[in-house]
Amino acid sequence: MASTQVERETCLRKLAQNKMRQGNYSEAIAIITCLLDRHPNNANDYNNRGFVYYQNGELDAALADYNKAIQINPDLAAAYNNRANYYAAKKQLIKAIADYDRAIDLNPLHVRALINRGITFRDLKMYDRALENFDFALRLGQLPGHAWxxxxxxxxxxxxxxxAIADYRRALPFFPEGRQKQQIQAWIAEILSPFDF
Structure with a gap:
């Protein structure tokens, strides 16, 4: 009977994830909220619901859920990375760096946190520190397109x-047609446009 309950909850989490991917954030939030009603001390579910709130533009609700996830499990690296993304979006870059640092301290192989921290260092115009993060992410071999x-x-x-052009060209093969590939192509065009005759 317990395994049936676990299986049902696993199915609900997958359903919430699919709803989020489809852009149906309110249904994803409702599903995760039902899970939290059953298990109010599940840090992962708070972190996941916070992520959906964030994707839906409900930043204050996202922050509240990230804080709750960290309160329940202070070693949940993903929650620190997600909260750092909130701080970066709010231009609270020093707070963002601190949370990225904590996520990486907890999980030194957290490639998303490395890339995100690099972007934040870049926003602070600390280019050498940014490049160190991207180089380390590339050495780990995950998300190479994003890192390049x-x-x-x-x-x-x-x-x-x-x-820049060399790195952009290394990144392009990792992305199918879509927004990310178009952005990289636009950056290449931005560099080359003064040389068009």
Missing amino acids: AERGRTHHLRGDWNY
Whole structure:
């Protein structure tokens, strides 16, 4: 009977994830809220619901859920990364760096936190620190397209256009047609446009 309950909850989590991917945030939130009604001390569910709130633009609700997840489980690296994304969106970059640091301390292989911290260092115009994060993420071998693209953007903003174009071109094969590929192509065009005759 207990395994049936666990299976049902696993199915509900997958359903919530699918609803979120489809952009049906209110249904995803409702499903996760039902799970939390049953298990109010599940840090992962608070973190996941916070992520859906964040995707839906409900930033204050997202922050409340990230804080609750961290209160329940202070070692949940994903919650620190997600809360850092909230702080970065609010331009509270020092708080964001602190939370990315904590996520990476808890999980040194947390590639998303490394890339996000690199972006935040770049926003602070700390380009060398940003590049260190992207280089380490590349060494870990996960999300290489994102790491190459963000490293390229850092070189671009710093004025190292040759490095930027090389990194952008390394990033392109990792992305199918879509928004990310178009963004990288736009950055390449931005560099090359003064040279069009």
